[in-house]
Amino acid sequence: MNFSEFNETIKSQLNNLTSHNRIPHAIIITGGNEELRDSVADYLCIYAVCSEENKPCYNCKNCKKAISHIHPDISYVQGSTKSKNLIYNKEVMEEVIGDTIIIPNESDTKVYVFKDVDEKLPVISQNAFLKTLEEPPQNILFVMTCKDASVLLETILSRSTVINIQKEDEFSTEGVSIAEEIALALLDINEYKLLSATYKVNNKDSFNQTIPYLKLLIRDTLSLTVGGDKLSNSSVPEKLTRKLTREKSLSLLNTIEKAQRMMKSNVNQNLLSTWLCSEFRRITWQQ
Numbered sequence: 001m002n003f004s005e006f007n008e009t010i011k012s013q014l015n016n017l018t019s020h021n022r023i024p025h026a027i028i029i030t031g032g033n034e035e036l037r038d039s040v041a042d043y044l045c046i047y048a049v050c051s052e053e054n055k056p057c058y059n060c061k062n063c064k065k066a067i068s069h070i071h072p073d074i075s076y077v078q079g080s081t082k083s084k085n086l087i088y089n090k091e092v093m094e095e096v097i098g099d100t101i102i103i104p105n106e107s108d109t110k111v112y113v114f115k116d117v118d119e120k121l122p123v124i125s126q127n128a129f130l131k132t133l134e135e136p137p138q139n140i141l142f143v144m145t146c147k148d149a150s151v152l153l154e155t156i157l158s159r160s161t162v163i164n165i166q167k168e169d170e171f172s173t174e175g176v177s178i179a180e181e182i183a184l185a186l187l188d189i190n191e192y193k194l195l196s197a198t199y200k201v202n203n204k205d206s207f208n209q210t211i212p213y214l215k216l217l218i219r220d221t222l223s224l225t226v227g228g229d230k231l232s233n234s235s236v237p238e239k240l241t242r243k244l245t246r247e248k249s250l251s252l253l254n255t256i257e258k259a260q261r262m263m264k265s266n267v268n269q270n271l272l273s274t275w276l277c278s279e280f281r282r283i284t285w286q287q
Contacts, residue, residue: 002058003043010040012229013163018047018055024161025136028117030149031166031212037145040165041113042066045074048141049107062107072105076113079120087120093128100137111141118146126153133159150260157257164216175209176234182210183217183236186252186284187243198277202269211263215256222249243284251283 003011017023027044029037043056046066050056056063065071077096079086096112104110114121121129121144133142133156142160146152149162178200185194201207213232220230220237225246230237244252259276 003056006040006043010036010163010165013165014040014043016223016228017161017163023048023141025140026133026142026160027144028149028152028157028160028162029143029145029165030118030147030162031164034145036165038115040163041115041143041145044141044143045071045111045113048109048111049073051107065106071107073107073109074111074113075099076115085120087122088114088117088125089122090125090128093125097129097132100132100140104139109139109141111143114142114144116146117144118148118151121152123153126156130155130159148260150257151264154254154257164219166212166216171213172209175206176213178206178210179214179217180234180236182214182280183240186280187239191281194281195277198273198280200273201276202273204263204269207263207269207272211256211260215253218244218249218252218256222246222253225249248283248286252280255279255283 003014006014017027023044029040029044031037046056046058046063049062049066049071051060051062056066058064058067062071066074069076075096077088077092080089080092083089100110100112102110130153136142144160149157149164178197181200182194182197185197188194201210216232217234217236217240220232220234221240221244223230224237224241225244240249255276259272262272262275
């Protein structure tokens with residue numbers, strides 16, 4: 001898929017990501033459907049190995065090989081055949097890590113693509129991967145795809161750039177409304193408004209409809225705070241920038257992601273919404 005075929009949200013994220021012709025060493029593509037995630041991953045692979053100044057050109061030798069999935073510097077990592085679900089076990093990760101010290105063959109960058117890491121990258125493998133993410137070799141790009149990045153270790157997420165390709169029209173009207181209510185309540189001195197808003201996510205359905213969009217609003221706020229663009233059509237992030245610093249936005253995102261992991265552990269819904277309110281209040285109003 002060419003860049004022009006992506007929707008405006010994805011284009012905006014990729015433009016931000018590839019500004020100054022440089023990309024991060026680790027990228028997680030989450031949300032959307034598998035085909036779209038794979039298309040974004042392929043685009044990043046083509047971009048990474050392109051030999052022209054205006055990347056990707058789609059015409060150079062490197063681009064053509066990448067498009068055909070035959071470029072020697074792009075590895076679509078396969079899970080272990082010894083496991084039922086072809087997981088990326090510790091042995092697979094150690095093999096990849098060992099391979100990263102070998103210089104690229106034909107391009108300036110080596111790319112490793114891992115698919116469905118939320119299902120195929122167990123905690124033991126994430127921990128084995130962590131040191132490499134902390135101190136990555138030069139000219140290496142790791143691209144990971146998944147439905148839900150929140151199940152990954154926070155240490156993995158914090159050392160990667162996360163691209164959420166879920167389209168805004170995939171969020172429910174009710175979820176968007178509650179998420180914006182919670183976000184605006186962060187600005188209000190009256191704690192009851194925040195408590196009332198977070199209480200509306202006291203069951204699994206409302207949580208799953210609301211929290212992903214709330215995360216998008218906070219990510220937009222963080223982006224605006226550091227001079228980037230927002231991905232949503234909401235006017236709420238601009239309002240949040242009046243109070244939320246970069247550090248507070250990051251803390252809120254970490255809290256939201258922790259809540260998503262807690263939800264998967266079947267925590268009591270009322271306790272979770274109360275905890276969210278308490279943490280949101282503490283982060284927002286701390287000096």
